[in-house]
Amino acid sequence: MNETRRAILDALADGPVAGPALASRFEMSRAAIWKHVEALREAGFEIESGPDGYALASIPAYNGPAIEYGLEAPFSVEFHETLASTNDRARELAAADAADTVVVAEEMTGGRGRLERAWSAPAGGCWFSVVCQPDVPPASAPLFTLAAAVATARAARETGVDARIKWPNDVVVPSDETATGYRKLAGILTEMEGETDRIAWLVVGIGVNANLDAAALPGGATSIRDEAGDVDRRVFLQRLLEEFDACRNDLERTLEEWRALALTLGQRVRVERAGDEVVGVALEVTDSGGLVVELEGSGERVTVTAGDCTHLRPV
Numbered sequence: 332m333n334e335t336r337r338a339i340l341d342a343l344a345d346g347p348v349a350g351p352a353l354a355s356r357f358e359m360s361r362a363a364i365w366k367h368v369e370a371l372r373e374a375g376f377e378i379e380s381g382p383d384g385y386a387l388a389s390i391p392a393y394n395g396p397a398i399e400y401g402l403e404a405p406f407s408v409e410f411h412e413t414l415a416s417t418n419d420r421a422r423e424l425a426a427a428d429a430a431d432t433v434v435v436a437e438e439m440t441g442g443r444g445r446l447e448r449a450w451s452a453p454a455g456g457c458w459f460s461v462v463c464q465p466d467v468p469p470a471s472a473p474l475f476t477l478a479a480a481v482a483t484a485r486a487a488r489e490t491g492v493d494a495r496i497k498w499p500n501d502v503v504v505p506s507d508e509t510a511t512g513y514r515k516l517a518g519i520l521t522e523m524e525g526e527t528d529r530i531a532w533l534v535v536g537i538g539v540n541a542n543l544d545a546a547a548l549p550g551g552a553t554s555i556r557d558e559a560g561d562v563d564r565r566v567f568l569q570r571l572l573e574e575f576d577a578c579r580n581d582l583e584r585t586l587e588e589w590r591a592l593a594l595t596l597g598q599r600v601r602v603e604r605a606g607d608e609v610v611g612v613a614l615e616v617t618d619s620g621g622l623v624v625e626l627e628g629s630g631e632r633v634t635v636t637a638g639d640c641t642h643l644r645p646v
């Protein structure tokens with residue numbers, strides 16, 4: 332959002348302020364102020380005009396300027412009503428050297444999960460991708476997935492949802508005490524380009540089932556609406572992005588928080604990898620985001636870096 336509009340909004344948030352007072356504060360004509368106010372209204376900001384002047388009443392909108400306004404993290408937002416996949420658009424921006432841009436879509440028609448699986452993304456959810464250019468080796472890339480999971484779980488917990496993390500990329504809500512039952516609230520798809528020693532760019536795609544009926548989503552899904560009622564998506568996304576920014580800047584703390592929120596640690600798990608699978612108890616997450624599993628039978632410890640993880644009942 333342009334700086335003048337942001338400053339006018341700040342003034343209106345403390346409002347009401349009369350048009351002439353605004354005009355002299357910003358050294359512009361009253362007509363120019365009026366134009367800015369109209370443009371802000373069009374962008375979805377609810378600005379009342381009363382006898383004492385203009386005041387910002389509320390921000391019901393979910394769009395680029397609304398998400399950027401009041402966001403305490405250094406991201407700019409590119410908003411689309413509809414996109415095939417926010418990750419695809421973010422990859423284009425990343426290739427053109429954009430960093431710290433968030434691509435948000437109201438709905439996606441070709442949302443992607445891992446391994447070319449489809450991700451269902453109707454209007455009402457939070458579907459977005461963050462373009463980063465972190466100065467870390469490619470082996471650290473999985474930590475950004477963990478950072479996204481921590482940020483998503485924390486933001487969801489603030490809305491009253493018992494969000495937990497299932498290694499490596501799911502935010503889930505437990506549906507029984509054994510942690511073998513869970514419903515998926517959010518998924519994360521991290522893609523990157525880089526050389527052996529440096530990441531060129533990283534796109535972290537996050538999809539959260541926010542104001543949606545879980546019944547309309549694939550089996551095994553849940554939503555913030557089903558768990559705790561609808562949220563203001565603008566505020567939810569802002570909180571999530573702020574947490575993600577904090578996590579990516581402190582990967583050590585991210586690991587600590589990940590461990591505290593993880594449902595997987597201590598569980599009997601099956602991890603399916605390309606071509607094989609491992610079954611055993613998940614003991615620990617490594618400093619680069621791998622999962623240490625003590626194999627059933629041999630007791631041997633292996634570290635898996637990617638795969639599909641299922642929580643199993645104890646033997």
Ligand code: BT5
Nearest residue numbers: 416417418442443444445450451459518519536537538552
């Ligand atoms: C994921 O893959 O969980 C990663 C999902 C990433 C989605 C975000 S949205 C913004 C960005 N832009 C994109 O195009 N994608 C990212 P995976 O672990 O492979 O799980 C995929 C599986 O989850 C599917 O095969 C379905 O079974 C299930 N699924 C699909 N849509 C779902 C939804 N909305 N909620 C819960 N589960 C879903």
